[in-house]
Amino acid sequence: MLFRSIETVAAQTNDALRSLQAGDAVTAGQALFSISPAQTFIVRTKVDEQDIARVRVGQGAIVSGEDFNGTTFPGRVEAIAPTAQRSDDPAATTKQVLTDIALDRTASFMRDGMSADVDIITTEVRNALVVPNSAILHDSKGKRYVWVAASGKVLKRIISTGYSSDTSTIVRRGLRPGELIVLEPSAALRQDAPITV
DSSP states (O other): OEEOOEEEEOEETTEEEEEOOTTOOOOTTOOOEEEOOTTOOEEEEEEETTTGGGOOTTOEEEEEOTTTTTOOEEEEEEEEOSSOEEOSSTTOOSEEEEEEEEESOOOTTOOTTOOOEEEEOOOOOTTOOEEEGGGOEEOTTSOEEEEEEETTEEEEEEOEEEEEOSSEEEEEESOOTTOEEOSSOOTTOOTTOBOOO
16 A cells, blocks of 8 residues: 655654654644655555565565556565564464555655555566476476477476576576476376477
8 A cells, every 4th residue: 555654753742762652642733743745655565474584674676556557666675564463364374564665756646545566576586587386397206397398299397496486486407498388287298298389
C-alpha cells in the first residue's frame, strides 16, 4: 500500500528525547508529524518471516500494480519492523514483518492508499540462464535434470543449478541459451521419446 512518508515525529512535551507514543496526551495546535512532500511515497509491504533473513535496508526493489498500466517503479528498502505480526491469511500459521520501500520516482496517478506489488531484490546475478522450477526434475540419485527437445525427440539433460526463487532457478551447467526444454514434463516421458515443438 502506498503512503506518504513520515519524516519526523514530535517529542513528548516533558522529554525531548522521547518521541510521542500511542496513548500520549497532546494539546490543540501541537505539531505531531512532519510528512514528506507529495511527490514522495513509501510502499508498505509484508514479508513472510521465512524470507525476512534475506532482506536488508538499502536493497533494491521493483514496485508494480494492476492499476499502474504496466509501469514499474524502482525503490529501496527503507525500514524493517523490529517485530513480526500475524499473517493477513487466517489459514496461515507463519507471521509477517512490515517492510517499507521508498520509491525512487513516482507518477501523477499515484494516490495514498493504493495497492501495489513488491519484488525485493535479494540477489542479483547478471547474464544468468534461468528456467522455470516446473521444468526441473530429480532422478533416483537426487541429481537435477530437464528434458531438452532436439531433433524431434526429448533428451534427459543433467544440470547444475544456482540460486532459486519461488518460480525459477539459475542453471550453471548443462544447458545452453536457446535450447528448448519441456516446461511441465509428464511422468511418462522417456529418453528419445518423439516430441513435437
